[in-house]
Amino acid sequence: MRHKNRVFASALVHKKEYMEVTMEIIKANPIATLKQIAEEAGVSIDTVSRVLNGKNKEVWPSTAARAANIRLIAQRLNYSPNVLARSTRTGKFGCIALLQAAESNRSILSVSLLQGIQDAVHAANVNLTLTKLPDDKLINEGAAPKILREWLADGLLINYQADIPQRMIELIDASDFPYIWINSKHASNCVYPEDFEASRAATEYLLSLGHTRIAYAEYVYNHSPGIRPSHYSADERLDGYTMAMQGAGLTPRLLSLKRPLNHEEALQYSRECLASPDRPTAVLAYCPHETSALLYAMAMEKLRVGEDVSVMTFGEELDEISGAATTKMEIQWGEIGRVSTQMLLDKIAAPEKQIPSRGVKLRLRTGATCRPPSQSGGGSR
C-alpha cells in the first residue's frame, strides 16, 4: 500500500463506514418512500420510480394522467428522493468538486473551461460543486479534514495555476482522494495547455508569412534573479519562440522590462519599441495585456495593424480592439475541461491508477492582425 498522508487519509470517504451510518439514519427516519406513494396511487413501485425519475413514456392521455397523479401524491407526501440514498447504494456521491483558489488571479476559470467541465459532467450524469479555498485552509493540517468531509464529492478538479504552495502539492499528492490538476504541470494526474509547442508553432507561422524581424513581448512577470515566473507558460512560450527563431537561423528579440508593467507603462514602452526605425515587423505577445498595449501604441504611432506590424498572441480573450480579430493560438479550454473531467471520472473508477499527464494542443486561429511583411523591408513606411 502506498504511503498515505494522515491528514488527508482521515478525511477520505470510507464507503463501508459511510454506508453503515447512512443506512442507520435512513432506517431511523422514514421519510415518504416510493412504496408509500405506490400504495396510495395504486400502482407498482416500478411505475412510481419511472415517473419520478422522468423515464416514463407519457404518450397516452391515461398514462399522462396517471403520472400527474403520482407526482401530486409525491408532492403531497413531501417525497424527497435522495441522491444520498442512491449514494448509499452505489458508495458514490455522484458528484465532483471544482477547487478554486480564493484569489481570482490564481485560478482562472474561463467560461469555456466551465462549459467543458459541465459538458463532461452532464454526459456522465454526475453533479458538479464548486469550492473556493484560501491556501491556509489547505495547508493547515487541522482544517483540511473538516473541509474535505463537507464536500460530498467523489473527486477533485484542482484549478490552481499560480503560486501553488509546495505543502499543498505534497498533501494532495500523498492523499488518495481522486484528483486532477488543471493548467499546472505535474508528473501525473494533470491536464495543461501545450504552451511550448504553441509558441513554436506561432513563431513558425510568422516565419512562414515571410517575417524575419519577429519579437516576443512579455510585460507580466518579474524576472529578478532567484524569482521564478508564477506560471509555467512564461518560460515555455519564451522557449518555444526562441527555439523556432534559432531553428530558422534568426536572433530572438525580447520586448520586456523583466518586470510587471501597468497599463500606462505597457503603452509607453510599446510606443518606444515601435517608434524606433529598427522596429520588428511582427510581434508575438505573451497575452492580451501586451497585445492591447501594442495595438494602441500602433494607433498612436500611425502604424497599420498587419500592414506595418503584425501582432499575434495566446489565449481566448481580447478580440477586435482594432476592429479586426486578433490572430492567436487559442487555448482549448472546453477540451481541457472535458478531458480533465473524464480523467477524474476514470480516476474515481480506478483510484490506484496513476494517470499520465496530458497536454492539450492550442489551435491557430487566423484573424486579421498578421500579414506578410511589407516590401519596403518592414521598418519604414
Next chain:
Amino acid sequence: MLKRSKSTLRQIAKEAGVSIDTVSRVLNGRNKELWPGTMQRAATIRAIAQKLKYRPNSSARAIRTGRSNAMALLQSSVAQNSYLPWPLLNGIYDAMERHDLHLMLSRMPDEKLVNPAIIPEILRYTMSDGLLVNYHSRMPAQLVELIGQYQIPAIFINVKADADCVYSDDHLAGKIACQELIKRGHRQISYIDYHNNHSDPETHYSAFDRYRGYVDAMREAGLVAELRGGQFMTPEQRIAECTRLLKLEERPTAILAYSEDSASFLTYAASMLGVRMPQDLSIATFSNQPAIVCGIKLTTLVSPWQQIGELSVELLKSKIKDPAVALASKAVPFVLYEGTSVVHPVLV
C-alpha cells in the same frame, strides 16, 4: 486496499475515556478549550479520531434533516444565455460559505427545464434545496410557470421583474454616469451602444435602462440626448462609427459608452485620429471592474456583481423557508469609480 475501519463517535469516546457528547463537541469545533487540561483532552480526541479515520458526515445530517444544505446555480446549456462573471460567482460562493452551504453548478438544456416531469424533481437532480436561476436572456417562460406551480424555491439573477429577482440598478447607473459628465461642464454628451439592438424587446434590460438613465439626466439638465448605434455592429463597423463620430464638426465633448467594449473601440479610433483623451474627449462607461483602456483609467460605473451574488443567496434562504411567499425584487446600485477620463471640456 484500505483496511475496514469501524470508527464511530462511540468508539472514539470509549478509547478517549470521555462521553460521546464531548467527542461530538470537540470534532464539531464547538468545544471551549480555555484550560490546558481541556485543550489537551481535545487534542487527544482529535488524534484518536484521526487514527480511526473518523469522518463526520454532512450527508448523514442531510438525510436526517431532509435538506442537502446546498443551493444550485442553474445556467443555460447555451453559453450566451447565462452570464457568470467571476465576482458574481464569488458573491454567491462567499454568502453560501457564511451559511455553511454547498454550491452546486448545474446546467440543463431548455427542453428539460420546461418538462413538467422534471421540474418537480429538479432539487433532486441538482442535489440542492433551492435554485439560483441565472439566465440573462431567453429564459424559457414555462420554467418560471413551473417553478411557481410546484413551489420550487428559486431566485432569478440578472432578470428584472417584480418578485424573486436580484438585478443591478442600471437606470440609476446611467443617470449617475451622465450627471458626472454634466457636473464637469459638458453639454454635448453622446451615448454609444454598438452591442444591443434597441428595437428588439428581448434585449437585456441593461441596454434600455442605462440609456434611459442617461436620457433622464440629460432632460433634467435641459440637454439633448443622442443615441449612437443602438444595434449590433461588427468590429469593423464599430471602428468606422467611432471614427465618423469623432470626425464630426460638432463633435461631442463627452461620450458615455454602454460597455467597456464600446469604450475600447472609441479610444482606439481616438488614438488613430490623434484625439487626445481626456483633454479633447471625456469618456465614461460601465463595466465589471474599473475600466482601463489605452492606458487610461476610465470613469466607470462598476456592476455590483458581488452584492448581487450575496443578496440572491440571502433571498433564496428565505425562499427555501417559505417557497409560497413572493419576495420583493432587489435592485442593487452600481459603484462609481472616478478615473482620469473625465475633465472639463476645453473651450476653444
